[in-house]
Amino acid sequence: MLDARTLPIDPARLQARIHELGSIGVHPNGGLYRALYDDGWVKAMELLRTWMEEAGLAVRFDAVGNLWGRVEGTDGGSAVVTGSHVDTVRQGGKYDGALGVHMAIAAVQALLEGVGRPKRPLEVLVTCEEEGSRFACSFWGARAIVGRIGAEEPEQIADADGVTIGAAMQGRGFDPARIGEAERHDVAAFVEAHIEQGAILEREGFPLGVVSSITGQRWMQVTVRGVQNHAGTTPMDLRRDALAGAVAMIGQIEQAAFRMGRPAVATVGRIQAFPGGTNIIPGRCEFTVDTRHAEPEPRRQLLAEIEGIVERVARERELEAAVEVIMDHDPVPMSTAIRAEIEASIRSLGLEYLVMPSGAGHDSEILAPRFPTAMLFVPSKDGKSHTPEEYTPVEWVIAGVQALAGTLHRLAY
C-alpha cells in the first residue's frame, strides 16, 4: 500500500502557485474577479495549462472551455478525474475553486513522479465556470460535461453588458454549435477537493472533511401585503403593518432552522419595505429566504414549516402573503464507494476527518448523477469564503493533497 506521506509534494511550490494564480484577475475594488471567458480567466487557464503540461499531462480545452489534462493508463478504461473550478465571484479569494485545482495538479504530479504511470487514465479537470457571477449560467462547465446545457442558453443568457454567452464563447474561439462535444461518459470516478467555506472543521479540530451530500436549496421571495398608513395617527391596535408581519415571520423562520439543528439553515439576506418612509407604516414588505438541508426528509419538513409560518403569521395579522420559489433543487448524495476510498486514504495518513454535508453548491452535484463522485474538504481559516480574506495555511493543504493522492492511487493504480 502507498504511504502518501512519502510522495514528492513541494509546499513551497504549492504556496508560490497559490500566490501566482491568485494575482490574476484582480478586482478593482479588491480581491479577485475571474469571470467566464474574460481576460483574467484566459490568463489563469493558460497558466494552469503550463503547470499541467509540466506535470506530464496531455492538455486540451473541450468545446466550452473546460481544461482537461490526461495521462493514459496502462490498462485503459474509464478515467479517474480530479479537479475543481477556476472562476471566482466578484471580490472573491484565492482559494474557492482554485485550491481544488492546485491540489489536483499537485496530487497527480506527485503520483506520476513518485509512483509512475497509473492503470486507469488519470485526468485533472479545471471546469470553466461554477459560480455564475458573470452570466446566470452556474455550473456551465460541469453541465456541458453531462450534456445539460439547453440549446437556447448560448443565445438567451447575457451578461450585464448584454453580451450573450454564445458571443463570449466565439470571442475565445469556442463554437456554441459544438457544445454537445464536451459531453463525456467515460469517467469512472470524480473526486473534487475544495475549501470547506465554513468554520466547522477548524472549530471542531478536524484537518479534513469528507462530504456526505451536497445540500438541497430552495430560494424563496416572500411578499407581505398590509395597509399603508400614517405612523403617528394609526394606533398599534388598528395597524396591518406589512413589515411587522414580515419581521414576525423571519424571527420564526430563523428559530425553526435553529431548532432543527445542523445542517438545516435558513437565511434572510434581503429585505425591503414599501414605500420606505420613516413615518409611514409599510403597506408591503418583501424578503428572500435561502433555505438548505442535505437530507430530503428533514428538508421537506423545514420547507413545510416555513410555509406554515408565513401562512399563520399572515392570518393572525390580517395580512396577505405570497411565496414565490426562485430556485429549488434536491440534495445530491455523494458516492458511498468513492467516499470509502477517500476515508480509507485519510485513515492511512493517521488523520481524523469529519463526515459532513456541504452547505454550498459545487460542480460535484452536477457530475454526481452521472459519475461516481465525492468531495474532500480542507478547512477554511475562520470559515471565510467569497471574500479576499479566504485562507487555508499551506500546511493544512498538504494533508489534503496527500489524502487526494492516496485516493487517486486507490482508484487508478
Add this chain to the structure above:
Amino acid sequence: MLDARTLPIDPARLQARIHELGSIGVHPNGGLYRALYDDGWVKAMELLRTWMEEAGLAVRFDAVGNLWGRVEGTDGGSAVVTGSHVDTVRQGGKYDGALGVHMAIAAVQALLEGVGRPKRPLEVLVTCEEEGSRFACSFWGARAIVGRIGAEEPEQIADADGVTIGAAMQGRGFDPARIGEAERHDVAAFVEAHIEQGAILEREGFPLGVVSSITGQRWMQVTVRGVQNHAGTTPMDLRRDALAGAVAMIGQIEQAAFRMGRPAVATVGRIQAFPGGTNIIPGRCEFTVDTRHAEPEPRRQLLAEIEGIVERVARERELEAAVEVIMDHDPVPMSTAIRAEIEASIRSLGLEYLVMPSGAGHDSEILAPRFPTAMLFVPSKDGKSHTPEEYTPVEWVIAGVQALAGTLHRLAY
C-alpha cells in the same frame, strides 16, 4: 348664547370650494402636490385671498407668505385666530391642511353674516408651509410667526434642484431680510381645525375630537453589525446575523408600544440589509424607528424600553448596535382654557366628542408655546391621510364648522 346651528353655513359652497381648491396643484402621478412658493401654491393662495375678501376680511401676506384675513373688533385688543396650512405632501389629498382653512373661512364668514362684528379682532390664518415636502423647513410659516426661523435658514436650506428657500422667497416677492417682520405677539387665541388623519373617531363613533396634546416624536436610525458570511456553509449556531438581530429588536419594539397602549406608537418604516445577497448572511442591517407619545412620562418610558431592547438583543446575539437620534421633540399640550371653550361649543350643539392626543404634528405645536392654542378634529374616512384618498363627507364637516364658529364666538364676541 349663540346657537351655532342657526348660522348661515352653506354645505354646497363648502363642497364646491373643497373641489375647487383641490384641483389646484395636481401631481403628475395623481393626488396633489402644492409645495412652498411653487405655482400651485401661488394659485391656491390667490384663490383663498378672494374667498377671504368675499367673507369681509382685510387680507395681507406677511413677510414669509402666510396669508392673514382680519376683521377689527369693536373693543380692540389681541386677535382671535383660526386657520391651518395649504401646502401638501407629494401625492397628498384635498383635506390635510386645506379643510382647516375652508372651515376657518366658513366659520368666520358665518359669524360675520349671522352675528356681525366681533368685540376682539378676528382673523383667518393660512400658514404658508407645514409639511416640509419641498424644503426641509417644516412649520416655516408658523415658525416665522413666533420668531423661530434661524438667520442662516434662507441661504442654507435648498430644495432637490438646489434652489435655496431664500431665492424661492425672492422669486415670489418676499424679502428674506424681512422674515422677522412676520413675528406676532398680539394673538389672544389660536384655534386650528384639521382632519384627524387616523381612524379612531370614525371607529368609535365620535363626530368630533378635541386635541389634548400634540405627540412628542423621536426618529432613530438603528445600525446593527454582525459578521457577514456564507448562507450555506455557516450553521445557525455559529452565526452573528445582523438582520436576524434587527428582526428580533423590531418585533420587541412593536410589542413594547402595543403593550403600552394608545397613544404609544412605534413604527419601522425602512430597513436594509447589507450586502443584500440572497445567499449571504447580512453583516450589517439598518432600520428606522419613529416613536411617538403625547405624554412626557410614558414617552420617556417607551424610549428607555426601546433603547433597552436594542442593547439587550445585541448583547444576547453578540452583535454591535448603535442608535442615532435623527429627530426628537417633546409633546406639546394644548391650552386647557381654549379646549374648554371648544368643548363647551360642541356640547351646545348636542354632540359628543373624544378628547384625544394628536399623533401627527401640526402648526399648533409651534404656536402653542406663545399663544393659547387648541385643535378641533373632524374624522377622516377610513383614517386615510397623505394620500389622494383623503376624504371627510361634507355633512361631517358642517358639525365641525358649527363647533369652530361657536368657539370663535365664545372667544371673540
